[in-house]
Amino acid sequence: xxxxxxxxxxxxxxxxxxxxxxxxxxxxxxxxxxxxxxxxxxxxxxxxxxxxxxxxxxxxxxxxxxxxxxxxxxxxxxxxxxxxxxxxxxxxxxxxxxxxxxxxxxxxxxxxxxxxxxxxxxxxxxxxxxxxxxxxxxxxxxxxxxxxxxxxxxxxxxxxxxxxxxxxxxxxxxxxxxxxxxxxxxxxxxxxxxxxxxxxxxxxxxxxxxxxxxxxxxxxxxxxxxxxxxxxxxxxxxxxxxxxxxxxxxxxxxxxxxxxxxxxxxxxxxxxxxxxxxxxxxxxxxxxxxxxxxxxxxxxxxxxxxxxxxxxxxxxxxxxxxxxxxxxxxxxxxxxxxxxxxxxxxxxxxxxxxxxxxxxxxxxxxxxxxxxxxxxxxxxxxxxxxxxxxxxxxxxxxxxxxxxxxxxxxxxxxxxxxxxxxxxxxxxxxxxxxxxxxxxxxxxxxxxxxxxxxxxxxxxxxxxxxxxxxxxxxxxxxxxxxxxxxxxxxxxxxx
Amino acid sequence: xxxxxxxxxxxxxxxxxxxxxxxxxxxxxxxxxxxxxxxxxxxxxxxxxxxxxxxxxxxxxxxxxxxxxxxxxxxxxxxxxxxxxxxxxxxxxxxxxxxxxxxxxxxxxxxxxxxxxxxxxxxxxxxxxxxxxxxxxxxxxxxxxxxxxxxxxxxxxxxxxxxxxxxxxxxxxxxxxxxxxxxxxxxxxxxxxxxxxxxxxxxxxxxxxxxxxxxxxxxxxxxxxxxxxxxxxxxxxxxxxxxxxxxxxxxxxxxxxxxxxxxxxxxxxxxxxxxxxxxxxxxxxxxxxxxxxxxxxxxxxxxxxxxxxxxxxxxxxxxxxxxxxxxxxxxxxxxxxxxxxxxxxxxxxxxxxxxxxxxxxxxxxxxxxxxxxxxxxxxxxxxxxxxxxxxxxxxxxxxxxxxxxxxxxxxxxxxxxxxxxxxxxxxxxxxxxxxxxxxxxxxxxxxxxxxxxxxxxxxx
Numbered sequence: 017x018x019x020x021x022x023x024x025x026x027x028x029x030x031x032x033x034x035x036x037x038x039x040x041x042x043x044x045x046x047x048x049x050x051x052x053x054x055x056x057x058x059x060x061x062x063x064x065x066x067x068x069x070x071x072x073x074x075x076x077x078x079x080x081x082x083x084x085x086x087x088x089x090x091x092x093x094x095x096x097x098x099x100x101x102x103x104x105x106x107x108x109x110x111x112x113x114x115x116x117x118x119x120x121x122x123x124x125x126x127x128x129x130x131x132x133x134x135x136x137x138x139x140x141x142x143x144x145x146x147x148x149x150x151x152x153x154x155x156x157x158x159x160x161x162x163x164x165x166x167x168x169x170x171x172x173x174x175x176x177x178x179x180x181x182x183x184x185x186x187x188x189x190x191x192x193x194x195x196x197x198x199x200x201x202x203x204x205x206x207x208x209x210x211x212x213x214x215x216x217x218x219x220x221x222x223x224x225x226x227x228x229x230x231x232x233x234x235x236x237x238x239x240x241x242x243x244x245x246x247x248x249x250x251x252x253x254x255x256x257x258x259x260x261x262x263x264x265x266x267x268x269x270x271x272x273x274x275x276x277x278x279x280x281x282x283x284x285x286x287x288x289x290x291x292x293x294x295x296x297x298x299x300x301x302x303x304x305x306x307x308x309x310x311x312x313x314x315x316x317x318x319x320x321x322x323x324x325x326x327x328x329x330x331x332x333x334x335x336x337x338x339x340x341x342x343x344x345x346x347x348x349x350x351x352x353x354x355x356x357x358x359x360x361x362x363x364x365x366x367x368x369x370x371x372x373x374x375x376x377x378x379x380x381x382x383x384x385x386x387x388x389x390x391x392x393x394x395x396x397x398x399x400x401x402x403x404x405x406x407x408x409x410x411x412x413x414x415x416x417x418x419x420x421x422x423x424x425x426x427x428x429x430x431x432x433x434x435x436x437x438x439x440x441x442x443x444x445x446x447x448x449x450x451x452x453x454x455x456x457x458x459x460x461x462x463x464x465x466x467x468x469x470x471x472x473x474x475x476x477x478x479x480x481x482x483x484x485x486x487x488x489x490x491x492x493x494x495x496x497x498x499x500x501x502x503x504x505x506x507x508x509x510x511x
Numbered sequence: 512x513x514x515x516x517x518x519x520x521x522x523x524x525x526x527x528x529x530x531x532x533x534x535x536x537x538x539x540x541x542x543x544x545x546x547x548x549x550x551x552x553x554x555x556x557x558x559x560x561x562x563x564x565x566x567x568x569x570x571x572x573x574x575x576x577x578x579x580x581x582x583x584x585x586x587x588x589x590x591x592x593x594x595x596x597x598x599x600x601x602x603x604x605x606x607x608x609x610x611x612x613x614x615x616x617x618x619x620x621x622x623x624x625x626x627x628x629x630x631x632x633x634x635x636x637x638x639x640x641x642x643x644x645x646x647x648x649x650x651x652x653x654x655x656x657x658x659x660x661x662x663x664x665x666x667x668x669x670x671x672x673x674x675x676x677x678x679x680x681x682x683x684x685x686x687x688x689x690x691x692x693x694x695x696x697x698x699x700x701x702x703x704x705x706x707x708x709x710x711x712x713x714x715x716x717x718x719x720x721x722x723x724x725x726x727x728x729x730x731x732x733x734x735x736x737x738x739x740x741x742x743x744x745x746x747x748x749x750x751x752x753x754x755x756x757x758x759x760x761x762x763x764x765x766x767x768x769x770x771x772x773x774x775x776x777x778x779x780x781x782x783x784x785x786x787x788x789x790x791x792x793x794x795x796x797x798x799x800x801x802x803x804x805x806x807x808x809x810x811x812x813x814x815x816x817x818x819x820x821x822x823x824x825x826x827x828x829x830x831x832x833x834x835x836x837x838x839x840x841x842x843x844x845x846x847x848x849x850x851x852x853x854x855x856x857x858x859x860x861x862x863x864x865x866x867x868x869x870x871x872x873x874x875x876x877x878x879x880x881x882x883x884x885x886x887x888x889x890x891x892x893x894x895x896x897x898x899x900x901x902x903x904x905x906x907x908x909x910x911x912x913x914x915x916x917x918x919x920x921x922x923x924x925x926x927x928x929x930x931x932x933x934x935x936x937x938x939x940x941x942x943x944x945x946x947x948x949x950x951x952x953x954x955x956x957x958x959x960x961x962x963x964x965x966x967x968x969x970x971x
Contacts, residue, residue, distance in 0.1 A: 021616075028817075029626050029855070041759045041863030044870045047894050051732060053761050057859040058633055067855045068595050071623065071848075075602035078611075078619030082603035095515055096607050099559050104783075105597070108570030113583040114785035115924040116576075117916055123572035124784045130569075137552045149645035149786065150841035152828070160683055190828035190838035194656075196687040199833045236541045267539055268546045283841065287515075291845030292620040293610035293805065294643070295787035312930070326929045333679035337586055337648045337774070338785020345786075350566060354513045356556030365535045366516055366523075372538055373526045389541055416616045421609070427829070444517030445526055468813075473615045475812040480614065483810035483822040487799065489639045490629040494809055 019419030021473045022076035029070070030491030032060035077474035078292075079421050085447050086421040089393040089436025090185065090232055092262045092284035093421070097354070100288070100347035109346055114338035118323060124342060125322035129315045131349040138261075138360070139278050140271025141301040145310045146340035148298025151259060152187040154279030155226075157300055157335045159195035161277060161309035162224050162253050164332055175223040175252070181209050183232045183428045185259060197223055204430060207233035207386035207395075215246055222252035228260045229273065230391035232428045232436065234371065236263075244274025253277065253306070258299070261285045262440060263368055263391035266361025276303045285363075286348035297344035311335050366441035367392045370448060374439055377452040381459045385431050392440065398425075398433035401459075406466045408433040411458055413477060414469035418454035512556045576782075580952035581921040582876075584730075584898050584943025585674065586647050587785060588755075588777025590865075591946055593856045596779040596849055606845055610805070614820035615812075621819035624807045624844060627851040634754055635771035636762025637793040641804040642821075643847040644790030644839060647774025648677045651722055651751050652684030653792060653803040653837055654770045658720030658747040660801040660836070661769075665690055668712055668721040670704055672697050672728035675928040677751075681722075690719075702729040702891035702900070709742055722749040725763065726756060728926070729891050730898030730941055740767025754778055754791065754850075755869075756896050758862040770794045779853030780846055789846040800826060803837030865946060869897040872953075873944035877901075879957045880942070885964040890939060897945070900926065903938035906967030912940065914963035920956050 038056035062070075079086070086093030103109065112124055132144040148154035159178070166175040178192035182201045189199040202213050208231065218225070225247045229237045237243060244254050256270035256278035262285045270278040282288050283296035290296070302310055312331045313324035324339075355363060368391050375384065375394035382396040398408035412422035412435070424436040439448060458466070470476065488494050527534065557565065576589055583589060600606060604619060611617030611624075624642045631640040644650040655667050667685060669678065671694040678692070685692050695708050704723060712718055721743060727733050740748050749770040750763040755777060757763075763771045775789035776782070794802050800823065808822035828835040854862065877899050880888035885906075889899035901923070903911055908925035915922040923942040927935065 026622070030629060038859065041860075042867050044759050044867050044896065045874055046870070047732065047759070047896070048734065051734060051737065051760055051894070053757075053759055053863075057758055057862065059630060059854060059859045061858045061860065062855055064593070064595055064856060067852065068599065070855075071599045071852055072602065074619035074622050075599070075604040076619065077622075078604040078608050079613075079616040080604040080607035082607050084616075086609055088609055091609055093609055096603075097513065097515060099562060101601070103563065103566050103570075106567070106570050107575045107577065108567075108573040110781035110783050111575035111577055111589075112573055112784040113576060113581065113587055113589060113782045113921075115583040115585060115587070116574075116921060117912065120574040120579075120916070120921075121784065123569045126569050126572065127566075134553050140548065149649070149788075149843075150839075152838045152840045153645060153649070156687075156838055157683075160687060163687070186827075186829035186832050186835070187838050187840050189833035190831075190835040193833040193835075194684075194687050194838050196689060236539075238541045238543060240546055241543055264542075266551050267548070268542055269548055272548055273546050281841075289606045289845075290609050290841075291606050291843075292608045292617070292624075292848070293844035294842040295645075295844075295846060296841035297786075324929075327931045329932075332683060334648075334676045335680060335683060336786075337646045337676060337680075337788060341786035341788075342784035343787055346566070350562055353554070353557055353565065354515075354559070354562050356512070357551050357553050359512045359556040360551060360553070362512070362516065365538075368538050369523065369526050369530075369535050372530055376530060389538065391538075412613065413615065416613060421616060422613050441516050444519070445522050446517075470615045474618045475615055475816055475818040477813045478614045478818045478820050479810050479812065480820045480822065483808040483820045484824075486810075487639075487806075487822060488809040489799075489806060489822075490625070490632040492629070492632060492638075 019417065019472050023474045024073040024077065026070060026073055029060055033058050084419055084421050085439055085443055085451055087423040087437045087439055087451060088421060089424040089438040090259055091424065092438060092440050094287050094440040095442035096287050096289040097351060100350045103350055104343045104346050122322055125315055127346055127349055128339065129317055129322055131345055132315065134352050135280065135299055135301060138265060138269065139301040140269025141278060141303050143302050143307040143310060145300045145314065146345050147311045147335055148279065148300055149336055149341055150294065150296040150298045151279055151281040152191055153335065154298035154300045155187055155191035156194055157311060157332065158255055158277045158279060159192055159197065160332045161306050163195055164309045165306055166223060174221060177221045178224050178226060179217055179222060180226040181231065182430055184226060185228065185232065185257060188226045188257060207235050208237050209239065209243055211239050211242055214243060218247055218250035218252060220251060222247065222250050224253040224255050226255040226257060228257035230260050230263045233386050233395050234390035234393040235386055236391050240273045259284060260392060263364055265364040267364060271303065277306045282344055282348040287351045288344040288347045295341055295344060297341040297348060313339065363441050370439055370441060370443060374437065374448050374452060378455055381456060393436055393438035395428065395431050396435045396437065397431050398435055404463050406463050408435055410466040410469060414458040414461060414466050415454060416470045417472045418458065420451055420454050513559065579919050579921045580955050582923050582942050582956065583921050585924050585941055586774040587782050589782055589945050590777050592779045592853060595856055596852050599852050600845060600849055605848060611821060618819060620844065621807050623848045623851060625809060625819050627847040628807060630851050630854055631791050631793050634757040634762065635793045636764025637771055638796035639799050640793040641802055641806050643843040644792050644804055645843060646788035646790045647751060647772060648680040650772035650790035650792050651677060652680055654722065654749040654772050655681060655684050655720065656688060657770060657794065657798060657801050658749065659688060659690060661798050662719040662747055664717045664719030666693050666718045668693050668695050668709065668718055670695055670697060670723055670727060672702060673724060674728050701893045702727065702731050703733045703735045703893060706735050706738065706742060713746065718746055720747040720749060722751060724751040726753060726896060726898060729900040731891050731893040731895045733893065737766045755862065755866050759866050775850045779849030787843060787846055789843045789850060801836055802826065804839050804842055866896060869944050869946055872948045873897050873899060876944050876953050879953055880960060883957060883960045883964055886960060898941060898943040901940050901942055906938060908938040908940050910967060911963050914966065915959045918955065918959040920959045922956060
């Protein structure tokens with residue numbers, strides 16, 4: 017073991033707040049006395065160096081792609097190119113207000129327009145909107161479009177059910193419910209959609225079937241054409257969850273497979289940074305039946321000029337402020353044109369090659385519940401570890417000690433003690449071998465060591481049960497708890 | 512092609528050899544022939560210098576805010592952000608990290624998000640905040656859904672003065688849940704919510720919540736908000752607040768708000784043509800389990816040291832699926848980090864002073880524009896901070912703003928709904944003073960406005 021994370025005993029910001037409340041803020045001219053804040057905002061007054069040092073130290077207690085490979089399945093944690101960061105910070109990109117007149121933001125509209133054109137090709141669907149802030153946001157908007165479509169057909173009451181496989185990402189059923197649909201899970205067979213079960217489930221109540229292909233078990237749904245045909249024959253729509261698009265660029269497209277609408281995550285396939293959980297950038301792509309329902313405004317080109325078109329009477333309207341996460345869209349555009357036709361195909365081919373290679377290597381240590389020809393990710397079962405009193409969670413924590421990020425764990429839930437693993441195309445053979453070696457050390461370590469992991473990070477195993485049982489969600493909660501409890505050593509306080 | 516994929520001589524061959532296959536093609540044998548495509552149909556890749564040149568050339572067709580005297584505001588701010596904010600955001604341990612599900616590997620981001628939640632709790636006077644939503648408008652949508660979970664009813668009230676795009680976002684959140692929106696009219700003189708209309712709407716006992724914005728869609732501080740909770744009783748009150756305004760105004764939690772949402776982009780992030788933004792969300796402790804989005808909690812590690820972790824995840828989509836409180840997964844963590852870093856750099860006194868100085872400029876600007884023939888400024892007789900609404904007595908807002916633009920003045924945001932077929936109301940423009948506004952900018956605006964109004968007068 018050679019990895020050691022920094023361990024700074026940083027003072028809590030709130031311990032730096034003076035006990036005596038500051039004088040109230042200055043009177044703002046024209047604001048009546050009764051509307052005024054009577055106490056100053058309780059937050060510390062710090063010098064720039066104090067702030068910079070605090071957050072720099074915090075950053076040293078955090079994994080990132082630049083320091084560690086991330087084996088998170090379905091998250092596509094690929095390298096985030098530096099050139100994209102450079103470009104997104106240009107004045108001509110950052111210093112633009114969405115309220116500026118069209119004539120002064122022609123370049124921004126052109127970036128949107130060009131990226132949309134590329135994404136129509138990548139998805140095989142004729143129209144694209146970049147308005148969604150993230151993948152789940154795109155799902156939700158797409159289902160609102162499906163809903164509006166059936167409303168226009170006079171079938172809103174009838175077409176009320178969304179079908180999805182039991183391997184679906186959690187956002188799928190959650191988005192369907194928010195858009196007003198009931199959801200029904202189709203059981204999988206050998207990790208893929210059971211065509212017979214799907215045939216039995218579709219009927220005239222089916223609004224939509226949501227599917228990601230390859231699915232979350234990393235398997236390509238080879239019956240895809242029969243699946244889309246079955247749902248279409250029953251009068252339903254097909255929704256493509258693009259979270260796993262990194263496996264198929266240049267091989268197939270959602271349009272070619274028969275999907276009517278799709279979302280993509282530019283923060284996965286198109287390498288925009290995840291930012292510790294966001295911001296992402298979502299994409300909505302629609303076939304001809306659903307395109308009129310895309311959010312407004314749409315970007316159109318007339319002659320050499322770009323316009324924001326609000327004249328879409330069937331549109332669902334707006335789903336967020338302004339148009340989309342422009343700063344991220346610009347990064348994704350830089351990624352797309354850098355790779356180009358051959359490059360994007362190579363991205364998917366190498367991602368799938370990496371995944372099959374690592375899958376075969378790790379298959380020596382833990383069972384693979386499904387077929388071994390996989391796409392961008394694969395699933396292992398940690399069930400045999402239970403004989404030694406070890407769980408997948410312990411293995412994940414032990415992997416962190418090796419300086420690599422743990423896989424996605426306990427998903428998909430149809431596999432006992434599952435690990436979902438994806439090391440995308442930007443990881444070299446050397447990095448894959450390092451990961452496999454770390455995995456081998458971890459899986460063969462003693463139960464005591466596995467239970468005691470992690471040891472090399474800024475903290476040891478965290479008591480998450482306590483966090484949920486006794487929610488302490490702000491400095492005020494912490495102060496109140498510290499005041500209540502008698503033995504300070506058991507209390508979360510600054511050290 | 513870029514060097515983002517390792518390409519050592521023999522590397523791919525070694526991978527293939529281990530798998531015992533002749534070519535990568537074999538790995539796609541499970542994709543049916545009929546589903547395959549020949550080409551994607553896009554151009555060949557570019558080398559990095561060419562990418563930079565190509566994109567810079569396109570970006571040159573933009574005219575950034577620094578080329579103008581800008582009076583643009585609304586939910587999106589053009590406020591200066593200290594260089595140290597971007598310096599910290601550029602720490603790649605932050606910006607290239609994933610959602611901190613593996614808490615032990617992510618204490619830095621978790622601690623920063625905990626600080627962010629603490630700050631929004633402090634600004635709002637409420638009990639708990641989440642770790643961010645997409646933007647202010649979607650935060651309002653999530654607040655609407657929270658209200659429905661904690662109160663019966665079918666109708667949600669909102670001000671008629673709310674910006675049209677937020678109404679549209681809210682309509683989508685409402686429609687999915689089978690709920691309806693009802694607009695509360697405003698007093699034509701003050702722009703304030705008609706409290707009698709609120710009382711009347713409540714009479715039907717079908718209202719599950721009300722949202723009011725602070726400042727409102729006209730940029731004004733609606734004093735009526737301070738009396739709203741008394742009228743609403745147990746019907747939840749949502750306040751959509753500007754965080755800078757909350758550094759000088761009484762926290763909405765103290766005057767009865769049950770949920771406070773807002774747009775946080777102005778704290779540390781450039782406008783970037785409207786994204787990324789930052790959705791702020793806080794509520795009362797008793798409604799915590801109905802709240803959307805990720806939440807960071809404090810706890811301890813196995814040795815009793817303080818530690819942080821995502822908590823109460825049974826509310827979320829990856830656990831609760833169709834019964835989750837929201838579908839949100841990816842949020843705006845990095846922008847939440849920017850928010851708390853910005854506030855810490857400027858400091859509480861600095862923030863209040865900033866709001867005060869912007870408010871003083873806005874007053875100068877409003878009265879200067881009021882001296883222009885044909886402009887009613889400020890249009891509404893109500894207190895305001897950095898923004899206010901003007902109304903043109905003749906001509907259109909677009910024509911007026913276009914004339915100003917030719918003099919390098921971005922005079923504000925027209926309040927009309929741009930969708931065809933929506934009624935053309937009075938020519939109203941939301942005008943913002945900013946930290947960058949100088950006396951010279953104000954003079955330029957006034958001079959340009961005089962000329963514009965005179966020539967519009969000539970057009971008649």
